[in-house]
Amino acid sequence: MTQRRAASCGELRKADVGQAVLIRGWVNATRDHGGLIFVDVRDRFGVTQAVFDPRSGEEEARVAASLRSEDVVAIGGVVRARPAGTENAKLPTGDIEIAATDLSVLNRSKTPPFPIHGDGEIDESLRLRYRYLDLRRPHMQRNIILRHRAIKAVRDHLDAQGFLEIETPMLIKQTPEGARDFVVPSRLHPGAFYALPQSPQLFKQLLMVAGFHRYFQIARCFRDEDTRADRQPEFTQIDVEMAFPTQDEIIHVIESTLAHMFREALGVDIAVPFVRLTHEQAMADYGSDKPDLRFGMKLSDVSAAFAGTEFKIFSQALARGDAILAFVDPGGAARPRREFDTLAATAVELGARGLGWISFAGDGVRSSLPKAALTEEMLRLLRERTGARTGDALYVVADELRAAQTVAGKLRVHVADQRGLRDSKTFAFCWVLDFPLFERDEETGGLMPAHHPFTAPAHGDESLSGDPLALRAQHYDVVLNGMELGSGSIRIHDPAVQRKIFSVLSYSDADVEQRFGFLLEAFAHGAPPHGGMALGVDRIILLMAGGDSIREVIAFPKNQRFADPMMEAPAQLAPEVLRELHLKTDIPKRRL
RNA sequence: GGCGCUGUAGCUCAGUUGGUUAGAGCGCCUGCCUGUCACGCAGGAGGUCGUCGGUUCGAGCCCGAUCAGCGUCGCCA
Numbered sequence A: 001m002t003q004r005r006a007a008s009c010g011e012l013r014k015a016d017v018g019q020a021v022l023i024r025g026w027v028n029a030t031r032d033h034g035g036l037i038f039v040d041v042r043d044r045f046g047v048t049q050a051v052f053d054p055r056s057g058e059e060e061a062r063v064a065a066s067l068r069s070e071d072v073v074a075i076g077g078v079v080r081a082r083p084a085g086t087e088n089a090k091l092p093t094g095d096i097e098i099a100a101t102d103l104s105v106l107n108r109s110k111t112p113p114f115p116i117h118g119d120g121e122i123d124e125s126l127r128l129r130y131r132y133l134d135l136r137r138p139h140m141q142r143n144i145i146l147r148h149r150a151i152k153a154v155r156d157h158l159d160a161q162g163f164l165e166i167e168t169p170m171l172i173k174q175t176p177e178g179a180r181d182f183v184v185p186s187r188l189h190p191g192a193f194y195a196l197p198q199s200p201q202l203f204k205q206l207l208m209v210a211g212f213h214r215y216f217q218i219a220r221c222f223r224d225e226d227t228r229a230d231r232q233p234e235f236t237q238i239d240v241e242m243a244f245p246t247q248d249e250i251i252h253v254i255e256s257t258l259a260h261m262f263r264e265a266l267g268v269d270i271a272v273p274f275v276r277l278t279h280e281q282a283m284a285d286y287g288s289d290k291p292d293l294r295f296g297m298k299l300s301d302v303s304a305a306f307a308g309t310e311f312k313i314f315s316q317a318l319a320r321g322d323a324i325l326a327f328v329d330p331g332g333a334a335r336p337r338r339e340f341d342t343l344a345a346t347a348v349e350l351g352a353r354g355l356g357w358i359s360f361a362g363d364g365v366r367s368s369l370p371k372a373a374l375t376e377e378m379l380r381l382l383r384e385r386t387g388a389r390t391g392d393a394l395y396v397v398a399d400e401l402r403a404a405q406t407v408a409g410k411l412r413v414h415v416a417d418q419r420g421l422r423d424s425k426t427f428a429f430c431w432v433l434d435f436p437l438f439e440r441d442e443e444t445g446g447l448m449p450a451h452h453p454f455t456a457p458a459h460g461d462e463s464l465s466g467d468p469l470a471l472r473a474q475h476y477d478v479v480l481n482g483m484e485l486g487s488g489s490i491r492i493h494d495p496a497v498q499r500k501i502f503s504v505l506s507y508s509d510a511d512v513e514q515r516f517g518f519l520l521e522a523f524a525h526g527a528p529p530h531g532g533m534a535l536g537v538d539r540i541i542l543l544m545a546g547g548d549s550i551r552e553v554i555a556f557p558k559n560q561r562f563a564d565p566m567m568e569a570p571a572q573l574a575p576e577v578l579r580e581l582h583l584k585t586d587i588p589k590r591r592l
Numbered sequence B: 001g002g003c004g005c006u007g008u009a010g011c012u013c014a015g016u017u018g019g020u021u022a023g024a025g026c027g028c029c030u031g032c033c034u035g036u037c038a039c040g041c042a043g044g045a046g047g048u049c050g051u052c053g054g055u056u057c058g059a060g061c062c063c064g065a066u067c068a069g070c071g072u073c074g075c076c077a
Helices: A058-065 A124-129 A138-160 A201-209 A247-266 A279-286 A312-320 A337-349 A376-386 A401-418 A495-504 A509-523 A537-545 A575-580
Strands: A005-007 A020-032 A037-043 A046-052 A072-081 A096-107 A183-185 A193-195 A214-222 A234-243 A275-278 A323-329 A356-361 A364-367 A393-399 A429-433 A438-440 A447-449 A475-480 A483-490 A530-536
Touching: A020 A046, A020 A058, A020 A096, A037 A058, A037 A072, A046 A058, A058 A096, A138 A214, A138 A247, A138 A537, A201 A214, A201 A234, A201 A509, A201 A530, A234 A247, A234 A483, A234 A537, A247 A429, A247 A475, A247 A483, A247 A530, A247 A537, A275 A279, A279 A401, A279 A429, A312 A323, A312 A393, A323 A376, A323 A401, A337 A356, A337 A393, A337 A401, A356 A376, A393 A401, A475 A530, A483 A537, A495 A509, A530 A537
Parallel strands: A005 A020, A046 A096, A275 A429
Antiparallel strands: A020 A037, A020 A072, A037 A046, A072 A096, A183 A193, A214 A234, A234 A530, A323 A393, A356 A364, A356 A393, A429 A475, A438 A447, A475 A483, A483 A530
16 A cells, blocks of 8 residues: 555645645535546645546445535545646645545534535524534634634733733632622532632732732633623633733733734734723713724814804703713715614614704705704804814714713714724724723612722822722723723732722621632732733634624634523533532522 | 514525415435536425414414524623
8 A cells, every 4th residue: 555645635735746645524515427526625724626536446436426515534545736727726725636546434424404615694503503513614613713823822922921821710709799600509518609700800919919920811701691792601811910010011011912913813913002092081082981993083072162052952951061072974964864863863772862963065054953053153163173074964962971972982883884984804902091990880879990999099099089980090991993802900909008999889897808808818918019901802803803793703602591502501400419519499480 | 681683494595465285596315427616417305484372264474472593771890
């Protein structure tokens, strides 16, 4: 038997002609010409055509004719150039083929429930049920390989920067605030439960106390909240922490890591440093703390332009101290009136009290505002403030400042979507800095941390005096194309400051001791100043891949109800297992 | 938990105003075919129209309920 080199299905070229090779993979397609039989063999590296000719192997040709999609085969033969005129320019291996002399069928496949080659739309629950087949499809192969490259780039880069990858436990203690936890019952401790980490936050801070100086982890995190297209009950973070950092040092590390990821995984050079915005500026200009900078359409405060307006809604708003904000829809004057009405309805759905629009058409100004309410002077001021030009439309909302910003920000993104300004191949990064330290909890009316309670106050605010809502934090977010990629902060390392934060948040002393006593104790043993960041891997890969659901970049995701339709998780436990765990279930009866 | 959209062949979908035997493309099966590459040609099989109930002489189509999937709001310190 001739010596054969094992080759992948993607590597053979003209230069390999004459070699005896063995390729193994899945049958992508067969073309049976009665005499000649072509078999396309696929593996993750590519597709190679094998040709069976009954004249050089009658039995092999007979078996080849029986091959079906997704059968697993090993084919031996000699690489030869395809006859002139039959090359396939669509395949990297399209200049050659394998003159097959040997064929082993390693495994037969049932007819697949959906086509494997090609990326046609298939019902997602079917894809998840047969995820191992779905993952064979080109789109998913690309995404999973992309993910590998991106994460490898993170490891390489952070390792080169002196970071150590350290694992932290998955079985930890529940912390009552934040998202709901997934819990794990303890057999050895009847009635007690572990919680799965929502993030390695406390452990990475303890690793800084432990003196590891620079830590990272590709960390799995768990949150028992309802899923969205960009959310899963378990997800992956690039978790980073540094001792003795300045905010700029952390920002630099994260920028260089992201740049390395995009270059190594995607071949895209992203510009560093990223644009920096304060939280206040982001809200004022874009109406969002995660602004999409791929397009302009900044918000303008046009309250002054409407001073003394006869338009009641606006005059009353101004009297209340509300803000009137506007942004330009470039070319929007070409819209038919019906579209403005639809936009107004959309704005209300997004939370607006209403939407005013002004269309600066070439043949005159049209508006939803009463004519009498729009003086020439007002129009002049509006155009001056917003930069609206003839041919543009202007959208105006009035509300309490934050509410007006938020709704205008959402509408801005909506209009940009309509205009096709959100190109998935453009990557517009930015930093949002100087977040508030606390926010008002809408439900309880109390204070809650804007980030988490370990975030250090801004320089000058350490005393926590004055209005808590006016305090700034050393908290920074990195944002890409309107999506928050990650959040970070300089942490508190002084136990006294940490206790003060807990007290502002109205945690009782007993509560603090019970929940965070170990952390405060650790801080009392020489905690270095430290800070870091966590980046959402799934979202980053999603944006790299240009998709719209993180399920597309996770090998085995859960569906919207947290279930895995393939292995049918979650599932009930056998009674003896429950007994061993000291558990009794109490399942509410379905209402009829 | 609320709301919206979807559910018809293995897959992707069409199905008119409620009216005879529910269609197409792909896939699958059989046969033919020696240069195809989503090969081609001929033939064939394949349906609980998500489920249950109602209206009607008659329901894939109308009504109600329900289940499932996706999206969205709540939620995500």
